[in-house]
Amino acid sequence: MYVAVKGGETAIAHSLDLVADKRRGDRDVAELSLDQIDQQLGLAVDRVMTEGSCYDRSLAALAIKQARGDLIEAIFLLRAYRTTLPRFGASEPLDTTRMVAERRISSTFKDVPGGQVLGPTYDYTHRLLDFSLAASGERPEAPTAPADATHALPRVGDILQRDGLLEPPPSNDDGEARDLTRDPLVLPASRPLRLQNLARGDEGFLLALGYSTQRGYGNNHPFVGEIRYGHVPVSFVPEELGFAIEIGEIEVTECDMVNQFAGSHDVPPQFTRGYGLAFGHAERKAMAMALVDRALRADELGEAVTSPAQDEEFVLAHSDNVEGSGFVQHLKLPHYVDFQSELVVVRMLRAEVEKRREQAALAQAAE
């Protein structure tokens, strides 16, 4: 017999009120504005936009405020919002060579044309807590130096490619890329589809997988060919116009990773590549993505698939933190009936074991 049980409406309503109250916190402390989150917690906004797969700084800031700083919850909120909007189409592919760069480094070429531009990085901080930030105060503006803003930075990849030492990236064959938010993911997936999955994938998961390749689980000897972060225009062809216009500028981080490759019978020894791209300034994410992208090419490059990071099904099916968090957290929902049936089974099994034990004891006593 199935008995529907209802209840908890008041408890749920009061729980939501309590969340709202906790979100506001002590009323004597000033309330956060979305601009403050955007400007002063900008890297959190970048992560939420990247994994929420929706570039909109103020929406991401709102999601962070609503989620009380729980970034995975904020990502979920942004993903849910995007499903309510119509799709106008796909942009022209970004031309990151035209980036107005805030940072561009290469760890393979010291004297890369355009130079090593550090930009805003934590790499050279000592990771000591700065107690001067505990107090608010005037902060100085960053220094400037003469620069040519119109000068495009040449790509490290193009330089290596010229000598045939580095594989060229797969070329554009059939125009617009397939989109896994439109078509379900089918394995084996093409590299563009894998990259889309990784681009919205959880940074922590990709970081752990990337790290695992460095520790020997599918190692491919990576070097940072180039990392750049800065501003790029987004071009789009509205159907009413029929010509491309730039509809805005966004910030992105890209990482072109260069990896050793011994060659195969078709290809002489050369360097191969993995690629990472993220919204905003998200270097750790872009690097981890590039490591995992390269690891997932094992099959294509004739390498033995022996490690988790090389296993396409494992990686692509578990990279999404909205899906993962949903499935893990659904365990909190009532499973009373499920559990009741398991309880009946376990009791029955225990009774049987007990009975057998008693019979064995009786038989022993009788001997």
Added chain:
Amino acid sequence: MSSDLMIARRQRWLSVLAKAPGARLTSLWQGLGARPSYTVLRRPEIGLVMVQGRISGTGAPFCAGEMTVTRAAVRLDSGEMGFGYVRGRDARHAEIVAAVDALGQRADWVEKLEAAIVTPLALEAEARHRLIAARAAATRVDFFTVAREAGA
């Protein structure tokens, strides 16, 4: 004006206007004074555009993630239609871009719009980029080689 030239000019102003801060465009637009009236053909609508990247920056395209975009369409009483597409969710921004696009197709307005709105916004965008590049340039590494002392 030839149609190719017209397209090139529309491309330029639509791009410059879309990339400008919405509040700045609004104030320049209001500063124009009396403007011909227009009918809104499509009320500003918020949607998404899938941003594509390229593998290793230059290879095959892939879907990198979406961005919010607002679009609007207007028609002047004299018949010209204008379209606005702007990143983000600022309805006013999209509508003003559409209105400027429509007006810009009129010979009696194009130069005035260029001088009062498009050129100033283009210069301001260049200045923003120059500041970014100048701050980045201050963080460029100057390598120097430490020469060994003779006999060391």
